[in-house]
Amino acid sequence: MEGAGTGAGIKAGRSAAERKGIMASRDTIRRKPKDTKGTFKRLFAYIGQYKWILAFVLVLCFVSNVLALIGPSLAGAAINEAAAGAGKVNFDRVYYFAGRMLLAYVFSSLITVTINIVMMYVSRHIAKGMRREVFAKLMRLPVGFFDRNQAGDIISRVSYDIDVVSTCLGTDVVQILTSVVTVVGSFAMMMFLSPALAVVALLSIPAAVVYVTKMRAVTQPRFSKRSKNYGIMNGFVEEMFSGQKTIMAYAYEDRVAEKFDRINRNAANAYYDADYYGVTMGPTVNSINNLGLCFIAVFGSFLYMAEAITLGGISSFVLYSRKFSGPINEIANITNELYSALAAAERVFALLDEPEETADREAALELVDVKGNVALQNVYFGYEKDRTIIHNLNLAVGAGKLVAIVGPTGAGKTTIINLLMRFYDVDQGSILVEGRDCRDYTRKSLRGAYAMVLQETWVFQGTIFENIAYGRQGASKEDVVEAAKRAGAHEFIMGLKDGYDTYVGERGVKLSGGQKQRISIARVFLKNPPIIILDEATSALDNESEFEVAKSLAKLSEGRTTLTIAHRLSTIRNSDRILVLTEEGIVEEGNHDTLMELKGMYYHFYEMANELK
Ligand SMILES: Nc1ncnc2c1ncn2[C@@H]1O[C@H](COP(=O)(O)OP(=O)(O)OP(=O)(O)O)[C@@H](O)[C@H]1O
Numbered sequence: 003m004e005g006a007g008t009g010a011g012i013k014a015g016r017s018a019a020e021r022k023g024i025m026a027s028r029d030t031i032r033r034k035p036k037d038t039k040g041t042f043k044r045l046f047a048y049i050g051q052y053k054w055i056l057a058f059v060l061v062l063c064f065v066s067n068v069l070a071l072i073g074p075s076l077a078g079a080a081i082n083e084a085a086a087g088a089g090k091v092n093f094d095r096v097y098y099f100a101g102r103m104l105l106a107y108v109f110s111s112l113i114t115v116t117i118n119i120v121m122m123y124v125s126r127h128i129a130k131g132m133r134r135e136v137f138a139k140l141m142r143l144p145v146g147f148f149d150r151n152q153a154g155d156i157i158s159r160v161s162y163d164i165d166v167v168s169t170c171l172g173t174d175v176v177q178i179l180t181s182v183v184t185v186v187g188s189f190a191m192m193m194f195l196s197p198a199l200a201v202v203a204l205l206s207i208p209a210a211v212v213y214v215t216k217m218r219a220v221t222q223p224r225f226s227k228r229s230k231n232y233g234i235m236n237g238f239v240e241e242m243f244s245g246q247k248t249i250m251a252y253a254y255e256d257r258v259a260e261k262f263d264r265i266n267r268n269a270a271n272a273y274y275d276a277d278y279y280g281v282t283m284g285p286t287v288n289s290i291n292n293l294g295l296c297f298i299a300v301f302g303s304f305l306y307m308a309e310a311i312t313l314g315g316i317s318s319f320v321l322y323s324r325k326f327s328g329p330i331n332e333i334a335n336i337t338n339e340l341y342s343a344l345a346a347a348e349r350v351f352a353l354l355d356e357p358e359e360t361a362d363r364e365a366a367l368e369l370v371d372v373k374g375n376v377a378l379q380n381v382y383f384g385y386e387k388d389r390t391i392i393h394n395l396n397l398a399v400g401a402g403k404l405v406a407i408v409g410p411t412g413a414g415k416t417t418i419i420n421l422l423m424r425f426y427d428v429d430q431g432s433i434l435v436e437g438r439d440c441r442d443y444t445r446k447s448l449r450g451a452y453a454m455v456l457q458e459t460w461v462f463q464g465t466i467f468e469n470i471a472y473g474r475q476g477a478s479k480e481d482v483v484e485a486a487k488r489a490g491a492h493e494f495i496m497g498l499k500d501g502y503d504t505y506v507g508e509r510g511v512k513l514s515g516g517q518k519q520r521i522s523i524a525r526v527f528l529k530n531p532p533i534i535i536l537d538e539a540t541s542a543l544d545n546e547s548e549f550e551v552a553k554s555l556a557k558l559s560e561g562r563t564t565l566t567i568a569h570r571l572s573t574i575r576n577s578d579r580i581l582v583l584t585e586e587g588i589v590e591e592g593n594h595d596t597l598m599e600l601k602g603m604y605y606h607f608y609e610m611a612n613e614l615k
């Protein structure tokens with residue numbers, strides 16, 4: 003099934019591609035209101051999978067921080083020894099305390115390193131798991147999704163957004179755990195050293211908390227904007243990539259560069275804007291905390307004079323108060339990171355929540371023994387609810403018959419194929435295969451009955467052999483060569499340096515349009531389906547390759563039901579039946595001769611084509 007493998011269905015010409023771009027950017031700008039709590043919950047479900055590792059990390063965190071908390075009290079003890087005055091100091095005791103202190107800090111650091119390594123592992127695993135999930139989701143999404151969304155924006159979600167999320171989960175969770183232990187521990191120590199001084203030290207805390215909470219409202223939307231802008235930028239780069247030749251042909255480089263500058267500037271500004279508040283928050287909170295330090299210095303001196311606290315006690319207290327305020331400074335950073343992760347996670351979850359291709363009916367049958375009878379009955383369909391494109395279409399193609407559809411651009415020819423392949427489902431009426439509604443069959447078996455040859459061929463990175471063997475799983479070398487011979491591709495393949503092992507695709511040998519087309523025809527021969535669909539299969543080729551490819555196609559349609567759409571009427575003259583489709587529906591029907599006699603639209607087309615020649 004050529005083409006379907008790319009994920010996206012058949013593109014409906016440039017207008018559809020353009021609309022897709024516009025719709026995608028509109029989608030990313032206008033989004034539903036945020037559900038912060040729900041997103042948080044889902045995020046935590048991801049780390050929840052590692053609860054045993056997290057429990058271990060929690061213990062390590064606790065030990066490391068308790069060790070670090072012992073430090074200041076040992077420092078205080080050493081200072082108290084020194085405070086005995088000149089000549090009276092017991093240096094053995096000072097060294098003893100200092101040595102203990104050093105040991106406590108070294109162990110604490112070693113444990114912290116271990117924690118970081120473990121969390122790095124967790125974070126990478128979360129990223130890997132999320133990417134696997136998102137990719138699997140992409141495979142289950144209907145064609146309509148790919149028609150509506152920009153590839154670049156999706157790629158941005160898979161790479162940038164998932165990275166932001168997993169990094170945050172890996173580092174911030176530990177930060178939060180550490181902070182809790184440190185704040186609680188140092189507060190307890192401060193209370194133990196001097197409750198009065200502890201109350202003074204706490205005076206500045208409410209100011210810091212109020213400030214941080216206020217700032218959160220300012221920063222959160224900025225992080226959402228940042229992620230969105232990245233999506234838009236990636237979307238634009240992707241569009242430029244696929245339209246590069248058109249851009250050059252129309253000498254549009256400057257204007258594209260200008261537009262990119264604007265988008266890039268927006269992305270950079272959004273980044274700056276979000277980080278601006280991040281970087282100002284830390285120092286501000288720090289100053290507020292330093293105010294607390296001033297209070298401690300002044301009030302501590304009074305207490306010392308009143309002999310309510312020792313010198314060592316004051317120095318321990320100061321060290322604890324620094325430890326205590328450290329995490330409060332960090333709250334600013336952590337909230338920033340959490341909010342940027344939240345914004346990124348929302349984009350990832352939005353993708354994961356996209357409606358999937360509807361499931362097959364419960365008692366869906368396997369479509370087997372297909373003769374090739376296909377019919378459309380009173381079919382109505384529109385891509386958008388309020389714009390019907392196919393109105394009450396009736397069409398029957400008998401087994402082994404060759405039916406051609408011609409008609410003006412935008413009439414809905416490609417749309418019919420999208421419906422036959424069930425890339426989209428009809429709004430009303432039904433499509434019958436072997437007399438049964440195609441929705442009664444499993445999608446997989448239904449699609450297995452068709453093969454498509456489209457104007458745009460899809461050749462992927464790999465050898466020619468692999469590209470042809472794609473048509474049927476487990477095809478042998480002989481099968482592939484046989485199919486290539488029938489498709490008229492064998493000769494040019496043998497002319498390539500490595501024959502069937504030649505590497506093709508973006509980084510391999512470049513093939514011409516006709517060569518690619520014959521590879522995809524070989525793929526269809528290999529698949530050997532009862533029904534084939536040709537949509538402008540030769541219209542991108544020059545005359546000579548068109549002739550060659552048309553020969554292969556004629557061979558392909560022998561004995562199969564064939565539905566062909568062609569602009570060049572010469573290629574469909576021999577069809578059993580020709581339908582002229584316009585926006586009003588089928589307006590003429592018959593074989594070439596009867597339609598010519600009718601002197602209607604078909605005749606008109608034909609005459610016009612001849613005049614051109
Ligand atoms: N994915 C889509 N979403 C919304 N509208 C679409 C989509 N694809 C096609 N259309 C619209 O449906 C109509 C029929 O398109 P279709 O591609 O079937 O035309 P066509 O007959 O194949 O034309 P052409 O000869 O140019 O290939 C057009 O008006 C087109 O704009």
Ligand SMILES: [Mg+2]
Pocket residue numbers: 014015415416417537
């Ligand atoms: Mg078309």
